[in-house]
Amino acid sequence: MTTFPTLASTPTLDPAAPAPAAPTVRLVEVGPRDGLQNERQAIPTATKLALIRRLAAAGLKDIEATAFVSPKWVPQMADHAEVMAGLPSAAEFPGVNYPVLTPNLKGFEAALAAGAREVAVFAAASEAFSQKNINCTVAESIVRFEPILAAAQAAGVRVRGYISCVLGCPYQGEVAPEAVAAIARELLQMGCFEVSLGDTIGIGTPAGVQRLIGTVGEQVQVTRLAGHFHDTWGMGVANVAEAWRQGVRVFDSSVAGLGGCPYAKGATGNVATEDLVWLLHGLGESTGVDLEALAACGEWICAELGRPNGSRAGRALRARCAA
């Protein structure tokens, strides 16, 4: 019963307007890696590089570029060396980091040879998940990181740690926050500069996030933590907001919500970067990101991939611009 205006008249409330110079929250864009790794279709290296370039142009300073894993495991990341060779220069986008995933020393050495200056290692918080996926205990998987961290330190390369299944595991169900805390402490003691806590199956709610950050925060500084939330059950933005309330100021996300859940066809994946930018600007934080440019990037990559845009802020912005 209400008639609505064209959206040209909306923007006065728009948290998107000024892109502030000094970010108070750091966003780690994982679209080119976590977002694309499970895409079945072949994606040209040039498309990946164009995506990375557009993300950097939108103001993102940490863009996970690829993974140095076996093409047998992740065929989509087989062009990791080509991606690294084609990254924008530091002159073009000063201060942008392009971390890559390295599951083992062989991957690390290849990443180093390709010019990586930041890498990431990953462990599961769930024994069942670790056993099923890499056939070893959580403790054994962490021991395997030692040579990577030693080699990285020698080469002056930063190492980030990921912990998966922090709010639940598809095999064992519940995961104790204390288990996550112990792994986070160990990864930081080994030399990781930061630990990203991943709700891999997107099952958590803010109550779980509060317990998790509370417990982990007793063992490590909250400023060394990042939140990595998937939106599978629609909780992504709410979980980021709760982690933010608990003091977390680094978040992983994926433009246009690229990603999806590898085991649940049609389900949503990583929380969308556009939605987080809208949230965080609304919470009074600076991200350094130009939301309009980011949303345009999201529209572009969805058109390239022929998939729907998973960002609701992105869709709202598009609808408004089209009005």
Place this chain on the structure above:
Amino acid sequence: MTTFPTLASTPTLDPAAPAPAAPTVRLVEVGPRDGLQNERQAIPTATKLALIRRLAAAGLKDIEATAFVSPKWVPQMADHAEVMAGLPSAAEFPGVNYPVLTPNLKGFEAALAAGAREVAVFAAASEAFSQKNINCTVAESIVRFEPILAAAQAAGVRVRGYISCVLGCPYQGEVAPEAVAAIARELLQMGCFEVSLGDTIGIGTPAGVQRLIGTVGEQVQVTRLAGHFHDTWGMGVANVAEAWRQGVRVFDSSVAGLGGCPYAKGATGNVATEDLVWLLHGLGESTGVDLEALAACGEWICAELGRPNGSRAGRALRARCAA
């Protein structure tokens, strides 16, 4: 690089499992009214009634059924009398309310004649919105409710108040929480049993929700407030979580996120009931809703309407059940 299991193994964390007897949070399902009112296609009355029946069967106790507005304004609600005549009996679904929207006394009288036992009136928190949409001031619009409230009291009919644009207006931009608080107080003083605060354009973030509920809560009891959030910018679930933190225990939502934004094609609309059930169960609340039955209802109505399912929890549940 991780291979995921089939989802049969997931459910141990599932907040969906037990549907508790005594809800601690009240969900007002607005799908049949707010969700359908802007659908362009003709929807048979029988489909609307089947939707209402499925929602009741899933455990929802407050189902906004239709609107007694002029068919010239909202053609989709022209069959309001037929919908009321076809509602399930109290014997079939005991304790279910079927409120209807009534903008004026004529609508109220028609609703009463059709058997309505609860109605809703609606005002805007924004002067610009009120002027553009109903050509009067906010104060004038509230005065027009007086005869409805008097007639309702005489007939023993409950009246709910809606306030729109509580976190922003498409015409004037910012809306002062103090303005919302004054209207909420007035509606309750006039005899409304509850006031639903609507973020009509889905633009708010938890920071705005906190300010809003804080300010309104100084004027009225928070237990008399409901949160009505749209997901246009992806903030719906996060805003519900924040309102819940502020003590709100009644939320409006729409199965499968039915609704959409009438002025932004492709944008999402009401926050999805399935997502709220997942959230609230995760927060330890009881809703009395059977999430599996609700998600099946959401899948069914989306198939009927030929539209994508706007509930991420609904899609995740479907994917899991299909695995």
